[in-house]
Amino acid sequence: MIAAAAPKLDPALGWGIVIGLGLVWISLGVLWGRKARDSEGFMLAGRKVGLSLGSATAMATWVTSNTTMLAPVFALTMGVWGMLAYSTASFGLMLFAFFAFRIRRLLPHGFTAGDFFRLRFGRAGWTLFLLITMVYSMAWLVSMAVAGGKLLEALAGIDYAQGMTLILVVCVVYTLFGGLYAVIGTDFIQSLIILLGIVFIGGLVVAKLDFAEAYAHVSTHQPTLVTVLAPAALLAVFNNLLFGFGEVFHNNVWWSRAFAMREEVAPKAFFLSGLLWFPIPIAAGFIALAAAPMGINIVDKDQTGPVVAAAVMGDAGLGAVAGVLILIVLFCSMASSIDSLLAATSDLLIKDVGGGLLGALRGEAGFRKVASVVIVGVGALTWLLAYHFSNSILEVLFVSGPLVGSLIWPVIAGLYWRRLNRGLALIGIATGSLLGLVAYYQLGWFTATVVGAGVSMLFTVAARWIDARDWPDANANPDPGKAEPHPT
Secondary structure, three states: OEEEOOOOOOHHHHHHHHHHHHHHHHHHHHHHHOOOOOHHHHHHHHHOEOHHHHHHHHHHHHOOHHHHHHHHHHHHHHHHHHHHHHHOOHHHHHHHHHHHHHHHHHOOOOOOHHHHHHHHHHHHHHHHHHHHHHHHHHHHHHHHHHHHHHHHHHHHOOOHHHHHHHHHHHHHHHHHHHHHHHHHHHHHHHHHHHHHHHHHHHHHHHHHOOHHHHHHHHHHHOHHHHOOOOHHHHHHHHHHHHHHHHHHHHOHHHHHHHHHEOOOOHHHHHHHHHHHHOHHHHHHHHHHHOOOOOOEEEOOHHHHHHHHHHHHHHHOOOHHHHHHHHHHHHHHHHHHHHHHHHHHHHHHHHHHHHHHHOOOOOOOOOHHHHHHHHHHHHHHHHHHHHHHOOOOHHHHHHHOHHHHHOOHHHHHHHHHOOEEOHHHHHHHHHHHHHHHHHHHHHOOHHHHHHHHHHHHHHHHHHHHHOOOEEOOOHHHOOOOOOOOOOOO
């Protein structure tokens, strides 16, 4: 087998590509940001986002560097089930399509996911939600920054700290100027680049690979990769499925898009984005399964995707452009997630923490100044954490699985059940999170979210029948959501 390493660009070329792309995104952010004349425009793009932009921004946000880099690792270590396990995250977007219409009905003037938790679970539930979602959002943000720095170092020889700083600065600047208008607009372009790049590389792999020989090779030398009954891999499928549900159902990234899209568009956009995203991890994982049959030795499994892509493109006579294309696709996949998380996390800090828990922000006065300070502050905190915890942050992201998994059933219950014992539901969230963390360290990462979601489900079902009470009239405290009463 041929030992292979990730493609190395000349550092000057790497800097040129990243700076060039960064200037394009910043210019577009400033241009589109002119539409944001008030807080609703800045945070929710005027609530007029259509089908094409809505689908593209949801899909692009979900195509993180974890998708393009970690899906091949799943396939390399767990085989076909690992590849499919990662793709199940698409079901979260598809199922959220059914919730999007309900969300708009219940919160026609809502801004954040926090509005829902405050109105349905009271101040205690609101605080618990904010704690969980801020931990998860920061872990996701930092993991993207870490991935960006490491990938730029591996692909272009750019120092980790410099590369990580560069991608964060670019995303902070165009989010700062354009808000959700800039995020959605750049996501649309980034989604096209990601799709075209992956389809192109996948097509080269398919053209080069003899499927019969590849299956025979894997069956002989790596039989566990095509074993149907593999307990750990099967658990990983359910764990990732529930992790994806928890991520989408609770996170303000997706709620803000539900509020930003036109009411009749949101369900279609989320379902379409899930369909578009579903084959991407499968394609990335297939590249990993093709490595051994093609004689490519993976030295560093975290670099599986770039290594195989570079080898295939080199064989096709495209070696000179392999690193450039891979760098562009990965840069777009990182930027499309970092900008969305910056905007959504800042919205929570502005509206829920500043305007809600602290009572410090009311009305439009000074909104842009506050928003600017918060966005820069979130970016700076991300940089600080990514700089000091670059080796362990991916573990932190997986550890958050039971936390977000424990929110799945309370969200569904809050949207569709009028009667609920909110105290019991909140105990379920806390207990599920705690026991899920215990499972993570005692049993393995592939059990944590399953345990957290399962425990929370039991408490939520019990809360439906044990001393269940009607929700209070949401109109009794309409600010900031101005929600309608919960329909029967």
